[in-house]
Amino acid sequence: MSLVLLLLAPLVEAAACGLLRSRRWMERVSLISAAINLALAVRLVQNVARFQSVSAFDGFLYADALSALVVLLTAFVSFVCAIYAVGYFRTDLERGSITLRRLKEYYILTPLFVFALFLVALANNLGIMWVAIEGSTLASVLLIAFYNQKTSLEAAWKYIIIGSMGISMALFGTLLTYYAASHVVGTESIEGLNWTRLMLAASSLNPKALRLAFLFILMGYGTKAGIAPMHTWKPDSYSEAPAPSAAILAAAVLNCALYGILRFHILASRCLGPEFSSGLLLWFGLGSLLIATPFILVQTNFRRLLAYSSIDHTGIMLVGFGVGGSLGPFGALLHMFYHAITKPLLFFCAGNVQQQFGTATFRKVGGVIHLMPVTAVLFLAGTLAVTGTPPAGLFQSELTVLSASVQGRSLWIASIFVGCVVTIFAGFLYHVGHLALGAPRIGMNRTAESWWRLLPMLLIAALTLLFGFWLPSPLLRLIQQAGQIVGGAR
Amino acid sequence: MSYDSVELGHRLITLMAAAMLVVQMLLVGQRLLPTVIALFSLQSFFLACLAAAVAYVNQAHHVYIAAGLTLLLKVIVMPLLLRRIIRQTDTQEEVEGYLNTPASILICGGLTLLGYLVAHPFSQSQGHSHGSLAVATALFLIGFFLMMNRRKAISQVVALLTAENGLFLAAIALTYGMPLIVEVGILFDLLVGVMILGILTYRIAETFESMDTSKLRRLRG
Numbered sequence: 001m002s003l004v005l006l007l008l009a010p011l012v013e014a015a016a017c018g019l020l021r022s023r024r025w026m027e028r029v030s031l032i033s034a035a036i037n038l039a040l041a042v043r044l045v046q047n048v049a050r051f052q053s054v055s056a057f058d059g060f061l062y063a064d065a066l067s068a069l070v071v072l073l074t075a076f077v078s079f080v081c082a083i084y085a086v087g088y089f090r091t092d093l094e095r096g097s098i099t100l101r102r103l104k105e106y107y108i109l110t111p112l113f114v115f116a117l118f119l120v121a122l123a124n125n126l127g128i129m130w131v132a133i134e135g136s137t138l139a140s141v142l143l144i145a146f147y148n149q150k151t152s153l154e155a156a157w158k159y160i161i162i163g164s165m166g167i168s169m170a171l172f173g174t175l176l177t178y179y180a181a182s183h184v185v186g187t188e189s190i191e192g193l194n195w196t197r198l199m200l201a202a203s204s205l206n207p208k209a210l211r212l213a214f215l216f217i218l219m220g221y222g223t224k225a226g227i228a229p230m231h232t233w234k235p236d237s238y239s240e241a242p243a244p245s246a247a248i249l250a251a252a253v254l255n256c257a258l259y260g261i262l263r264f265h266i267l268a269s270r271c272l273g274p275e276f277s278s279g280l281l282l283w284f285g286l287g288s289l290l291i292a293t294p295f296i297l298v299q300t301n302f303r304r305l306l307a308y309s310s311i312d313h314t315g316i317m318l319v320g321f322g323v324g325g326s327l328g329p330f331g332a333l334l335h336m337f338y339h340a341i342t343k344p345l346l347f348f349c350a351g352n353v354q355q356q357f358g359t360a361t362f363r364k365v366g367g368v369i370h371l372m373p374v375t376a377v378l379f380l381a382g383t384l385a386v387t388g389t390p391p392a393g394l395f396q397s398e399l400t401v402l403s404a405s406v407q408g409r410s411l412w413i414a415s416i417f418v419g420c421v422v423t424i425f426a427g428f429l430y431h432v433g434h435l436a437l438g439a440p441r442i443g444m445n446r447t448a449e450s451w452w453r454l455l456p457m458l459l460i461a462a463l464t465l466l467f468g469f470w471l472p473s474p475l476l477r478l479i480q481q482a483g484q485i486v487g488g489a490r
Numbered sequence: 491m492s493y494d495s496v497e498l499g500h501r502l503i504t505l506m507a508a509a510m511l512v513v514q515m516l517l518v519g520q521r522l523l524p525t526v527i528a529l530f531s532l533q534s535f536f537l538a539c540l541a542a543a544v545a546y547v548n549q550a551h552h553v554y555i556a557a558g559l560t561l562l563l564k565v566i567v568m569p570l571l572l573r574r575i576i577r578q579t580d581t582q583e584e585v586e587g588y589l590n591t592p593a594s595i596l597i598c599g600g601l602t603l604l605g606y607l608v609a610h611p612f613s614q615s616q617g618h619s620h621g622s623l624a625v626a627t628a629l630f631l632i633g634f635f636l637m638m639n640r641r642k643a644i645s646q647v648v649a650l651l652t653a654e655n656g657l658f659l660a661a662i663a664l665t666y667g668m669p670l671i672v673e674v675g676i677l678f679d680l681l682v683g684v685m686i687l688g689i690l691t692y693r694i695a696e697t698f699e700s701m702d703t704s705k706l707r708r709l710r711g
Contacts, residue, residue, distance in 0.1 A: 127672030134679045141686050145693065153694050154706040157643070160687060164650050165634060171657055171676070172630070179612075179664040192669055208611065236709040 002047060003056045003063060003122055006040045006071065009033055010115035017107040023100060026107040027086050033111065034082035041075035044068050045478055062124035062196060065481035069333065070121040070259045073340040077252040078114045080456040081244040084348050087452030088243055091355055097147065105142065113139040113248065120256040126263065127193045130174050133224060133260055136253060137163045143245040144237045155236035162223060162233045170220025176213035180206040195263055202270040214268045214277050218261060218284065225257035227284050227318065228291035231311045239303035239360060243351025247344040250310045255336055258317060262486055265321065274324055282322025286413065288315030289420040297427040302350050303360045305431060309386060312424055313339050319417060320401040321486065325408040330483035331400030337479055338393035341467065342385050345460040349379035352453060362431060367440030374449050376436040378457050383432040387425040391468040499547035506540035507622040507659065514632050514652055518598050519591050521583055523644055527572045530648045534564035537655050541662055550666040556673045563677055568651065568684050575644060575688045579695035587639040594639055601631040622663040629656025641704045643691040647684065654680060
């Protein structure tokens with residue numbers, strides 16, 4: 001039942017916002033709906049902890065620990081974004097950079113976006129999962145084009161064209177998987193693409209077709225996850241979308257796209273043995289780390305910096321999944337968890353600074369600490385957390401991935417990993433340090449930071465700190481279970 | 491069903507697949523946007539016929555529905571939407587691609603060969619549909635090539651749609667289509683996608699006073 005409600009709530013929210021006229025009510029509806037989603041996601045986590053897996057509609061919807069983790073993170077990210085969006089868009093409206101009609105577009109599209117992301121994690125049928133991932137792209141295109149500037153239209157165009165090319169490769173991969181299974185499961189019923197059904201038949205799938213299928217899936221959903229070298233849309237979209245939408249793209253879409261890859265990875269490891277798909281994940285992970293590092297060092301725009309940081313974190317997760325063993329997938333999922341909790345904070349801080357200064361270029365921004373003290377402090381703290389400084393949780397997860405790679409494979413993977421992570425730490429801190437500290441720009445006064453903005457930011461900061469020291473045991477168990485699904489399936 | 495009618499069905503399938511490939515090649519050289527859209531519509535029509543033939547030969551009834559939806563959406567609705575965008579933005583002709591026409595056609599010939607090579611390993615188990623799988627792969631590859639080579643937003647969209655036609659053909663050739671609900675979902679996504687691309691094209695044309703996507707190059711690094 002909670003599965004159906006999870007999908008219904010955002011749809012109802014979108015319909016309600018379509019009917020409402022006042023800004024105040026749209027804000028209220030989105031906040032209430034986001035809170036309901038989060039509660040339902042927590043309920044789902046409880047159910048999964050009790051029954052291992054939950055399904056609805058004759059197995060059309062299906063959730064195990066892995067899906068529950070992704071749903072929980074999506075719900076959390078959309079919850080904090082809903083709070084932040086209130087203050088963010090009020091400023092935009094006051095300045096006249098958007099109209100009320102545009103804002104309504106945001107409040108209709110965002111719940112549809114979240115609905116698609118929930119469906120990705122809850123659909124049992126891999127074809128429906130594809131439909132949902134493509135749906136999330138479609139729902140977010142107009143959010144990227146939100147400000148209707150030349151640059152935002154360019155970003156949206158690149159996003160949909162590159163995204164569509166990627167996603168059609170993923171469709172080919174899905175099709176090949178269906179073909180690989182067609183002699184076992186038949187081609188008549190809808191069940192032929194159900195993940196649960198495919199897992200039962202995994203050992204008798206056609207290996208040649210499945211190998212090709214995994215390649216296409218990795219390229220396809222990898223484009224959506226922003227794995228290098230298919231990452232080129234990411235800096236543009238992350239820098240042009242409104243800050244709350246960018247946060248959802250970075251912290252929730254990433255997980256859902258990786259989730260898509262993981263489902264096929266599990267299937268492929270069971271059918272072909274772990275070497276093939278893990279090897280590919282490892283190589284693409286290292287590639288993403290190596291490509292993101294120099295771009296972070298020379299970056300001149302702080303919104304784009306966040307995009308490269310997200311490519312780097314995707315790389316870390318892929319390395320974790322790739323090195324495998326008992327620790328690797330657990331470390332990677334732990335990383336996914338901490339990353340999704342922490343990352344929105346940086347987008348919110350960047351959004352505050354960008355709105356204040358009217359630009360996202362480092363050169364034109366400085367001394368934020370004199371103008372917006374809380375934002376500046378949180379920006380620095382968030383930077384430390386996201387680059388993996390203890391006591392933040394990302395330090396633990398990176399250490400777990402690192403020890404998994406030392407344990408499992410040769411030392412050189414570990415050394416590339418450490419090299420990249422340390423360099424990124426230095427580069428990131430250098431940039432944000434200059435932005436937050438330093439002399440303030442002339443002619444700018446200290447501005448009041450509204451509670452709508454500070455509340456979600458402080459909430460995230462508190463959770464990051466808390467989870468860094470102590471991860472509640474139901475969450476830890478959830479991540480462990482999900483890790484076993486990914487890694488222990490062989 | 492008699493042996494003759496099955497044989498006829500298979501020949502029809504091969505013929506339709508070949509026709510789709512021919513249309514794709516015509517698209518490579520075509521620069522008038524209304525003609526480009528008409529060609530896409532024609533290709534989708536062949537695809538719908540092919541799907542119907544497959545449904546008939548293999549007694550796979552759910553493929554009839556997929557064929558009907560293709561006829562409705564890809565042959566009628568989407569071309570109408572695309573034409574409306576052309577009218578709104580008042581653009582008729584594609585500018586020269588990044589590569590000139592003879593070079594593009596040569597490359598597309600190469601891609602077709604590649605399609606046959608890729609499809610070959612799957613031919614043994616498939617028997618009759620070997621040709622259509624190779625054509626499907628070729629359509630997919632040429633569609634991607636066209637997307638990269640074209641500059642006008644609309645022709646990039648059409649190129650994407652032909653690549654999608656290739657995928658649909660592959661689905662029919664390999665497994666008599668995907669499960670119906672997935673097929674419906676895919677077509678729905680495609681329709682919404684065309685609408686959103688239309689909105690975006692319109693906004694780009696309004697803001698840049700041109701549909702030329704090669705002018706979209708501000709974001710770097």
